[in-house]
Amino acid sequence: xxxxxxxxxxxxxxxxxxxxxxxxxxxxxxxxxxxxxxxxxxxxxxxxxxxxxxxxxxxxxxxxxxxxxxxxxxxxxxxxxxxxxxxxxxxxxxxxxxxxxxxxxxxxxxxxxxxxxxxxxxxxxxxxxxxxxxxxxxxxxxxxxxxxxxxxxxxxxxxxxxxxxxxxxxxxxxxxxxxxxxxxxxxxxxxxxxxxxxxxxxxxxxxxxxxxxxxxxxxxxxxxxxxxxxxxxxxxxxxxxxxxxxxxxxxxxxxxxxxxxxxxxxxxxxxxxxxxxxxxxxxxxxxxxxxxxxxxxxxxxxxxxxxxxxxxxxxxxxxxxxxxxxxxxxxxxxxxxxxxxxxxxxxxxxxxxxxxxxxxxxxxxxxxxxxxxxxxxxxxxxxxxxxxxxxxxxxxxxxxxxxxxxxx
Numbered sequence: 001x002x003x004x005x006x007x008x009x010x011x012x013x014x015x016x017x018x019x020x021x022x023x024x025x026x027x028x029x030x031x032x033x034x035x036x037x038x039x040x041x042x043x044x045x046x047x048x049x050x051x052x053x054x055x056x057x058x059x060x061x062x063x064x065x066x067x068x069x070x071x072x073x074x075x076x077x078x079x080x081x082x083x084x085x086x087x088x089x090x091x092x093x094x095x096x097x098x099x100x101x102x103x104x105x106x107x108x109x110x111x112x113x114x115x116x117x118x119x120x121x122x123x124x125x126x127x128x129x130x131x132x133x134x135x136x137x138x139x140x141x142x143x144x145x146x147x148x149x150x151x152x153x154x155x156x157x158x159x160x161x162x163x164x165x166x167x168x169x170x171x172x173x174x175x176x177x178x179x180x181x182x183x184x185x186x187x188x189x190x191x192x193x194x195x196x197x198x199x200x201x202x203x204x205x206x207x208x209x210x211x212x213x214x215x216x217x218x219x220x221x222x223x224x225x226x227x228x229x230x231x232x233x234x235x236x237x238x239x240x241x242x243x244x245x246x247x248x249x250x251x252x253x254x255x256x257x258x259x260x261x262x263x264x265x266x267x268x269x270x271x272x273x274x275x276x277x278x279x280x281x282x283x284x285x286x287x288x289x290x291x292x293x294x295x296x297x298x299x300x301x302x303x304x305x306x307x308x309x310x311x312x313x314x315x316x317x318x319x320x321x322x323x324x325x326x327x328x329x330x331x332x333x334x335x336x337x338x339x340x341x342x343x344x345x346x347x348x349x350x351x352x353x354x355x356x357x358x359x360x361x362x363x364x365x366x367x368x369x370x371x372x373x374x375x376x377x378x379x380x381x382x383x384x385x386x387x388x389x390x391x392x393x394x395x396x397x398x399x400x401x402x403x404x405x406x407x408x
Contacts, residue, residue: 001364004352007336008365009300014283017338021303021350023198023275023310024335027327030318036208036265038324039064039079040086062263064207071203079205079266082321087198087275088177091309092125095173098312099125103359105366106305107170110380111139113390116397123380124171131156131171132181132190139383152381157181159190163288167192168298169374170381175285176306195282196306198275198314200321202268213259214250225249265324273314277306290373297365297372304358304365311358 011018029035044063049056065080082090098104109131113120124131139147147153155166167174178194224235227245232252249255282299290298313319320326334353338346352358370376385393 001360004350004361005300005304005364005368008303008361009296011279011336012282012299012303013296014280017346018279018336019339020279020337021277021307022335022337022347023273023314023332025273025275025314025332026330027200027271027273027319028330029271030326030328034267036267036324037081037202037271037327038265038322039081039202040083040322041263064263064266066205069201076204078201078203079268080199081202081271081325082200082273084194084197084199087200087273087313088194088196089126090313091196091198092173092177094312095305095309096123096125098308098359104308104362105376105378107172107377108380109136109171109383111135111383111385113385113393115390115394118397125173129182130174130177130179131167132174132179132183134183135385135389136383137183138386138389140386142382142384146386147383157184161190161192162286163290164192164285165287165290165298168287168302169376172302172305173309175302176309192285193281195279195302196275196277196309198273198310200271200273200327202266202271204269205266206268207266208264210264212257214255214257216254216256223249223255225252225254271327275310275314277303277310279303293372294369294374297369298374301362301365301369301374304362307352308355308358308362311352311355315353315355315358 007016007018010016011021029037041062042065043060044065045058045060046063047056048059065083067078067080068075069078070076071078095104095106096108099106099108109124111122111127113122122133122135124133124136127133127135136147141147141150141153148157152166152170156170159166164175167179175192176194176196179190179192181190184190224246225232225248226235227247232247234249235246250257282302285299285302287295287298314329316329318326318328332353334350335347336350338348340346352361366376384390
């Protein structure tokens, strides 16, 4: 493990021939090659021709993401099965689970919210904008002080590109997966590009269709219901309506919906995951006037954190992206990528297949960083929402009746 750490430290500092670490993996649907998988559904804009007027117009609706790419030496169509943001979120979720289980010591921000008898938690590992999310900006510490006015909050707020030690000490995962403090004035916004990226695509996709509908075993009569003061009632068979608001029976979860053709899954020739850790991105991080040993150990620690997140999320024999997209790992290659020769990058296997190995590497790197002067807290920075956010959350709960207890 020491030899791997030393090579990682040299590479993250730009003192080795290694410029990146790549992971290339192949998957197939758990039901077998050729069975459909479900890509994410996104809002897309299409141009359609109005049959009545013959004019073209743009319409918005659900869709899937298709594009052309070079695959080897050939151009081929692909469908995006999991984008970079989503893959980063999977790594962060896996890291947070390891933290909760006591397997990993990782500083983070934790906002705890109580509403309608539930206790919810949001951390910078699952917040939409990580530690720069508005929820943290509008948070208070346990004493009631504004987070931005606390020692940790002020340090994060005032951090510039010349010294990111505050993030390394309080929210290190942000430096791996990227951050943008977009709420600040433009001249003081901090941007750190992601060093780790990953995505999954299906090669040469064929689109499918599916029939969607609803069968009512009790043959609910009629198509409409009338809303009343105490709920709803079916509209009588004559179609006569009362004074209440009339809706489709499906609005209250009843009635028949005839099957109609809709967007289905896709069949693909192969499924690939391509991940990379850009060591130049870690080398670009600055740590102010910290000694040389601190800087070297800090970059190596962040590299080990990126590898740990990848292994925790993707080293398992199978992965579930979403309903209808369970995938089996068929092959995987992890490699060092160095300066090219004769037009081809030089690669060498990196032996780090399991999450257990990645945990050992990360722990080794953490100890080395602490020996170099890094101070990591054993507890998260615990926060609570300010009065305005608390009121908004409680109102949301009352109106929507949503939220699940997640514990402390």
